[in-house]
Amino acid sequence: MSSQLLTPASAQEAAQALRAYRSRGIAVRIVGGGTKPWGGAGASCGVELGTCALGAVVEHNRGDLTAVLQPGLCLRELDELFSSAGQMLALDPPLGEGDAATIGGVVATGDSGPLRHRYGAPRDLVLGTTVALADGTLARAGGKVIKNVAGYDLAKLFSGSFGTLGLITEVAVRLHPRPPAQATATGTTDDAGLLQRAATALSASSLEAQSLDVRWEAQTGTVLARFAGVAAAAQAAAAQRLLSGVGLQAAVTEDDDELWARQRAAQRSADGGAVIRVSGTPSRLAEACVAAQVAGATLVGRAALGLSWIALPTAAPGELVTAIARVRKVLAPSPCVVLDAPPYVRAHLDPWDHPEDAALILMRRVKERFDPARTCNPGIFVGGI
Amino acid sequence: MSFVIVAYSSPAILVPRSLPDNTTKNAAAPIERELLERLYAICGDEHVLTESIQLRTYESDGLLQYRAAPAAVVLPGSAAEVRDVVRACSDANVPWVARGAGSGLSGGALPVAEGVLIAVTRMRRVLEVDLDNGRVVVEPGVTNVEVSAAVAPTHFYPPDPSSQIVCSIGGNVAENSGGAHCFKYGFTTNYVTGLEVVLADGAVVQLGGKELDVPGYDLLGAFVGSEGTLGICTKITLRVIPLPEAIKTMVAFFETTSQAGEAVSEIVSGGVVPGAIEMMDTLTIQAAEQAVGAGFPTDAGAALIVELDGSRAECEARFDDVVALCERNGATSIRIAQDDADRAAIWRTRKAAFAAMGRVAPNYYVQDGVIPRTKLPEVLAKISALAEQYGMRVGNVFHAGDGNLHPLVCYDGEDEAERAEELAGRILEACVDAGGSITGEHGIGVDKKRHMPKMFDEPDLAAFQHLRCAFDPRGLANPGKVMPTPRLCGEVPGPYRTHPLERDGIAERF
Ligand SMILES: Cc1cc2nc3c(=O)[nH]c(=O)nc-3n(C[C@H](O)[C@H](O)[C@H](O)COP(=O)(O)OP(=O)(O)OC[C@H]3O[C@@H](n4cnc5c(N)ncnc54)[C@H](O)[C@@H]3O)c2cc1C
Numbered sequence: 001m002s003s004q005l006l007t008p009a010s011a012q013e014a015a016q017a018l019r020a021y022r023s024r025g026i027a028v029r030i031v032g033g034g035t036k037p038w039g040g041a042g043a044s045c046g047v048e049l050g051t052c053a054l055g056a057v058v059e060h061n062r063g064d065l066t067a068v069l070q071p072g073l074c075l076r077e078l079d080e081l082f083s084s085a086g087q088m089l090a091l092d093p094p095l096g097e098g099d100a101a102t103i104g105g106v107v108a109t110g111d112s113g114p115l116r117h118r119y120g121a122p123r124d125l126v127l128g129t130t131v132a133l134a135d136g137t138l139a140r141a142g143g144k145v146i147k148n149v150a151g152y153d154l155a156k157l158f159s160g161s162f163g164t165l166g167l168i169t170e171v172a173v174r175l176h177p178r179p180p181a182q183a184t185a186t187g188t189t190d191d192a193g194l195l196q197r198a199a200t201a202l203s204a205s206s207l208e209a210q211s212l213d214v215r216w217e218a219q220t221g222t223v224l225a226r227f228a229g230v231a232a233a234a235q236a237a238a239a240q241r242l243l244s245g246v247g248l249q250a251a252v253t254e255d256d257d258e259l260w261a262r263q264r265a266a267q268r269s270a271d272g273g274a275v276i277r278v279s280g281t282p283s284r285l286a287e288a289c290v291a292a293q294v295a296g297a298t299l300v301g302r303a304a305l306g307l308s309w310i311a312l313p314t315a316a317p318g319e320l321v322t323a324i325a326r327v328r329k330v331l332a333p334s335p336c337v338v339l340d341a342p343p344y345v346r347a348h349l350d351p352w353d354h355p356e357d358a359a360l361i362l363m364r365r366v367k368e369r370f371d372p373a374r375t376c377n378p379g380i381f382v383g384g385i
Numbered sequence: 386m387s388f389v390i391v392a393y394s395s396p397a398i399l400v401p402r403s404l405p406d407n408t409t410k411n412a413a414a415p416i417e418r419e420l421l422e423r424l425y426a427i428c429g430d431e432h433v434l435t436e437s438i439q440l441r442t443y444e445s446d447g448l449l450q451y452r453a454a455p456a457a458v459v460l461p462g463s464a465a466e467v468r469d470v471v472r473a474c475s476d477a478n479v480p481w482v483a484r485g486a487g488s489g490l491s492g493g494a495l496p497v498a499e500g501v502l503i504a505v506t507r508m509r510r511v512l513e514v515d516l517d518n519g520r521v522v523v524e525p526g527v528t529n530v531e532v533s534a535a536v537a538p539t540h541f542y543p544p545d546p547s548s549q550i551v552c553s554i555g556g557n558v559a560e561n562s563g564g565a566h567c568f569k570y571g572f573t574t575n576y577v578t579g580l581e582v583v584l585a586d587g588a589v590v591q592l593g594g595k596e597l598d599v600p601g602y603d604l605l606g607a608f609v610g611s612e613g614t615l616g617i618c619t620k621i622t623l624r625v626i627p628l629p630e631a632i633k634t635m636v637a638f639f640e641t642t643s644q645a646g647e648a649v650s651e652i653v654s655g656g657v658v659p660g661a662i663e664m665m666d667t668l669t670i671q672a673a674e675q676a677v678g679a680g681f682p683t684d685a686g687a688a689l690i691v692e693l694d695g696s697r698a699e700c701e702a703r704f705d706d707v708v709a710l711c712e713r714n715g716a717t718s719i720r721i722a723q724d725d726a727d728r729a730a731i732w733r734t735r736k737a738a739f740a741a742m743g744r745v746a747p748n749y750y751v752q753d754g755v756i757p758r759t760k761l762p763e764v765l766a767k768i769s770a771l772a773e774q775y776g777m778r779v780g781n782v783f784h785a786g787d788g789n790l791h792p793l794v795c796y797d798g799e800d801e802a803e804r805a806e807e808l809a810g811r812i813l814e815a816c817v818d819a820g821g822s823i824t825g826e827h828g829i830g831v832d833k834k835r836h837m838p839k840m841f842d843e844p845d846l847a848a849f850q851h852l853r854c855a856f857d858p859r860g861l862a863n864p865g866k867v868m869p870t871p872r873l874c875g876e877v878p879g880p881y882r883t884h885p886l887e888r889d890g891i892a893e894r895f
Binding site: 061062063064065066086110120121123124131133137138139140141143144145146147148149150151152153154156157159160161165176177178179180200203204205206207208227229230231234235238277279280281282283304305306307334335337352353354357358359360361362363365366368369370372381382383 | 515516517518519539560561563567568571572574575584588589590591592595596597598599600601602603604605606607609610611627628629630650653654655656657658695696698699702703755756757758759784787788789820821822823824825826827828829833837840841842844845846847848849851852853854855856867877
């Protein structure tokens with residue numbers, strides 16, 4: 001499949017391009033940093049529409065802690081920009097090869113990292129959006145203030161829609177003050193049940209963690225609770241006491257960036273491996289750890305949110321397909337979405353595994369209304385949307 | 386035309402203060418016998434109301450200037466009954482409106498004159514409390530405070546609208562309601578993880594669940610805040626969180642609202658994220674003080690309530706900073722809550738602000754607009770200039786952290802109502818000009834439809850309509866709300882072709 005790459009330099013250009021391809025019946029693949037070839041294999045597309053030329057910071061309202069951004073901006077550049085103002089965009093998913101992940105791509109895939117515990121997912125941080133639709137119009141929803149209920153919340157609809165409804169040309173986001181100090185309490189055990197109880201005890205406590213993660217790797221489990229703020233060290237010490245009290249080997253690390261970099265990195269796989277994102281519940285964490293262990297995989301998870309990423313090591317594609325099916329079976333009915341995976345795997349199983357239910361019918365109706373000719377990213381989303 | 390909350394402890398009831406003379410008689414169109422029979426069969430005779438005297442209760446929501454009598458009010462007792470009622474309406478092609486407690490302030494639950502009103506007030510069961518997973522599952526008629534009560538004493542449900550004693554969770558979901566603690570904790574939309582929804586064609590859809598990031602479009606996020614126009618929710622799964630270890634509350638008094646506004650900016654930009662940060666101006670302080678008598682100085686130009694919560698160590702370290710910062714910005718006095726009773730008195734004063742306005746003005750109109758926080762002094766100056774120009778008094782309470790303003794436009798007789806609304810509309814223009822929004826929490830309903838074009842252009846509205854048509858192509862769910870002009874859905878242009886291989890997620894690659 002050879003396809004042409006087009007990089008519109010303005011939102012209007014993007015919208016016009018979509019309309020032109022729609023009228024010619026040509027499907028378009030929307031590409032940000034190109035770090036997440038996720039979803040179904042999809043139909044072949046005649047054109048790739050890249051967002052790299054849409055890279056402007058439209059507004060940074062320091063006093064209001066908001067920003068309006070074009071989709072092609074890299075998270076890495078944004079981090080530098082906001083840091084210099086003592087602020088942050090509280091989104092820390094792994095940035096992919098060459099740290100190329102863009103804000104548009106992260107919003108479109110709904111990807112998130114450890115900061116999710118405190119600050120939420122892209123859906124929770126996006127205040128408004130402008131999108132180019134396949135009919136060539138530019139539609140805006142939401143606003144750029146942190147509170148607003150006028151009109152439908154299309155910003156949430158587009159977050160995590162994998163570019164199947166249109167191309168995001170602008171997002172308004174909420175920023176947060178960058179905390180002055182951080183410290184992490186960790187606790188280890190080789191008992192998955194104990195790991196779950198420790199994580200539950202921490203999430204039920206009134207300690208206010210910035211991130212609360214777990215890790216299961218090579219038969220060892222770790223709970224990691226990061227605290228931020230003027231009293232970070234005191235809170236981490238309290239968490240350490242709690243973890244020891246439950247029976248874990250506990251410690252406090254103040255120079256903790258490396259620990260968290262490892263957590264983020266484990267959400268992605270090595271070449272030839274695969275990653276399954278499990279939408280579970282905290283009360284089934286131990287089961288997820290055991291499933292990972294059986295598959296020889298590493299698990300990282302947001303302990304209080306019930307989300308886990310199981311990274312299967314490099315293996316023959318056929319073996320990966322079998323391993324994924326096994327994990328899904330053990331963890332059912334928790335949805336298990338395949339993110340990273342080699343093309344063979346992607347072609348031999350449905351990465352989404354969404355049941356044919358009333359919700360899927362409704363999703364197809366949404367797609368029909370926004371993109372009736374199936375111009376945008378056809379076939380890559382749930383149920384072949 | 387305004388209301389008071391009678392008895393501020395449960396059960397509170399909203400009662401009209403003064404009813405206009407032109408109270409409409411039962412203007413309902415006759416409803417088809419066949420549909421009515423079905424409704425009786427589904428809900429039981431005693432739960433279907435058709436007498437005009439019974440319908441009166443349901444003619445308006447909290448915004449009393451709009452009224453309409455539905456053909457019938459039904460009070461289903463279960464999700465299955467709701468589904469059957471909606472199916473019956475769908476078969477008869479009759480529009481319907483969902484209603485919770487009717488405390489909405491934008492006319493969202495205003496009945497359709499020829500339609501059915503579905504009031505979920507009987508659906509008040511807490512279905513499941515699952516604290517290990519931080520979830521509670523409720524029926525839509527459960528009130529906001531009942532959710533926190535169900536998970537006490539260890540947990541709470543953060544979104545806390547001032548109407549929390551009466552308003553229903555279903556209504557909160559439909560309006561994406563906020564409250565004083567939303568600056569730190571977020572709004573209803575950040576706490577709903579699962580919904581069971583009955584669509585206008587009677588289909589029952591499960592959106593989300595206890596789990597996060599379930600695959601597919603975030604229809605849950607699209608439904609929250611959709612004001613009853615996308616369907617009716619019959620079961621709601623909410624995230625609840627542990628109570629903070631410590632809470633410290635203070636109220637600082639200033640000579641002017643701009644001084645208080647400056648303090649807010651400094652607190653927030655200094656990296657403190659208060660649990661709540663609320664402001665009241667002179668007029669609202671006076672009214673609320675008359676109602677509550679908590680000892681707020683009635684000559685103060687502004688009261689700034691700041692509450693820090695979280696870990697004790699963090700709270701204590703930050704609280705002294707905040708006090709010092711208020712002093713630096715010219716606070717004339719600062720009162721620090723010494724115990725729970727004191728804290729409750731401060732909050733009672735703030736939460737009574739709307740209702741108390743009735744003590745200083747015969748009538749008032751509650752506005753709801755949002756501005757970027759830094760524009761506060763500028764917009765407040767504009768509001769007072771407008772008030773002067775119209776010769777009316779405007780009180781102001783705000784969720785200051787969010788920049789969510791509630792100007793209370795006071796007026797005397799009925800004949801001034803129109804000018805008061807006009808003034809309130811000009812205030813919204815000022816909000817939009819400052820980069821803000823025409824509503825932060827009360828919704829569009831019928832009341833703000835005409836202001837939608839101030840914020841949104843035609844393509845934006847067309848995109849909203851795409852969503853609505855996907856959910857309810859025949860426009861039976863709460864028609865006439867949100868969108869500025871009525872629109873039809875029409876057919877989907879062009880056939881939708883799913884290649885069988887695509888449907889299986891397997892497509893040709895080469
Ligand atoms: C004194 C006072 C103070 C207030 N303070 C606040 C505040 O601080 N913050 C705030 O956000 N709001 C506030 N409000 C507004 C109001 O209380 C909220 O909007 C509340 O969420 C409405 O809930 P309700 O149950 O009364 O809904 P209703 O008024 O009955 O209905 C509101 C909307 O929800 C829809 N609806 C109701 N139930 C369902 C359902 N099950 N499924 C689908 N749609 C449904 C209706 O069709 C309607 O469009 C206040 C109101 C009053 C009177």
